[in-house]
Amino acid sequence: MDEGPPRTDPKTDTPNPEAPVEAHAPRDRDGKIRCDACPVMCYIAEGRTGACDRYANHGGRILRCDPVTILDRTMEAGGKVVPFMAGEWDGEMMARPGLFVTGVGAGTTYPDYKPAPFIVASRPEGADLVTVVTEAIFSYCGVKVKIDTDRHLGEEGDFVRAAGEPVGLVMTAEYGSQMLSLGGVRHLTGGSKPEGRVTCETLLALCNREAVELEIENGSRVVVQAGHAPIVDGTPETRMRVGCGSATIGMFATQWQGLVDEVVVVDDHITGVVSEHQAGKVIGWEDTGIRIKGRRSTPGRYFKVAEPGQGWGGTNIDDPLSILGPWNPKKGARPGLRLLMVSTTGEQAAYYELDEDLTPVRRDLPSRLVPSVHLIDENCEPALCTVLFMGGAGGSLRSGVTRNPVRLTRSVQAGRTRVTCGGAPVYVWPGGGITLMTDVTRLPDGAFGYVPTPALVAPLEFTLPRAEYLALGGHGAHIRTLGDILASGGEYGEALARAAPDPANPWPLDDEIVPG
Secondary structure: OOOOOOOEOOOOOOEOOOOOOOOOOOOEEOOEEEOOOOOOOOEEOEOOEOOOOOEEEEOOEEEEOOOEEEEEOOOOOOOOOEEOOHHHOOHHHHHOOOEEEOOOOOOOOOOOOOOOOEEEEEOHHHOOEEEEEEEEEEOOEEEEEEEEOOOOOOOOOOEEEEOOEEEEEEOOOEOOEEEEEEEOHHHHHOOOHHHHHHHHHHHHHHHOOOOEEEEEOOOOEEEEOEOOOOEEOOEEOOEOOOOOHHHHHHHHHHHHEOOEOEEEEEOOOOEEEOOOOHHHHHOOOOOOOOOEOOEEOOOOEEEOOOOEOOOHHHEOOOOHHHHEOOOOHHHOOOOOOEEEEEEOOOOOEEEEEEOOOOOEEEEOOOOOOHHHHHHHHHOOOEOOEEEEEEEEOOHHHHHHOEOOHHHHHHHHHOOOOEEEEOOEEOEEOOOOOOEEEEEHHHOOOOOOEEEOOOEEEEEEEEEEEHHHHHHOOEOHHHEEOHHHHHHHOOOOOOOEEEEOOOOOOOOOOOOOOOOO
């Protein structure tokens, strides 16, 4: 490979941005050498690592401790990371289109005066592409956590704490799930040192799919782990609700017709009553004279029947009869009337019959109603925790891609540059900047790191046509072939390792990219 232009301009002796960057030769101090891979700039003794545990002094050079992860489509899904061996570096391997260099283990552009660690040329199906690979340092980042549970975890805006430190807040609830927003620059850098440290540790653990215990102010304790069921106040969740009370009535009204005279589906948000609900009216359900405490919205739909909590349907009640008022005999209430009350997950169900005083008396659940309760349970999806990493990929890291950073932002927003995280797809928010989100379960294991500034480190790849890359003002002299990377590695002397891509992910080099 051509060595390219000299590292300094011979006339001015200033750094040449087009020159290849050589291995570090940092300044010595008392036998230690300085690492400049993040703003902390640790002095590291021989054989030791820096504060982040990601870079080490090995033989007087700063090296990346973890291997660069290269996705290999020929590896079986679920296989372990396998080191590359010298014998594999044959011509066929080097030319293989089924390899993709990720940012996992690649090293960083920091202090951002230099090109990205790897700028890789590829020609999948004849397309002339370039992938710019780096590990990005994110001070502006956080996670959005979706917790599938009907139970009340906390009020909107309540602080979420880890190890006693505030790390985020409760967001608006979604359908069958509670939502948290954790991290962000104000928790990482705007509070006390312990708050920043704990926030960074919490984000790192969640992004690497580890379990974290969180305490919600004036609310619950919940153990969150991406891809696993949440544990709320010591109790594992098994299912998320089938729908609100009204939706449950709509889905199953015909299943109950003829088996029972009234059905109430208890729900913190919208409690449903089949005899009043439009679904019941359409199929000819008779009035029962039932009265529900709460605010009537539309027929058969009630708000605020109780306060949020850990009881029936996400309310604070253990006795469902507490939401009922007196029955009205003028509107159909009569002795012997049969009533089923059930929650939106089917976890709680109770059967009653009205006595001579029109008072509900609990009876054993008749066998004829058991299948309908089980049907609610069957239609509830498994409860899981979802963790989405969210970060602003702006700032100076873009200079590792191009000498004119705003052009990269515009290319990403126009769809001409595709962004991936460890080979996983991301969602890029519209509007200014490069604000992205990705599901952490779709990245390779251990994809995230940290620096003690504090900030997270995440893999990042930009893939675009070569012509587009050069038009952006990209670092053309640093474009390398895959074969050269396999043979000689990168600036930080990393080892190389193969990993199977997540079968749910599109192949990063297959999807159409808008030509420049």
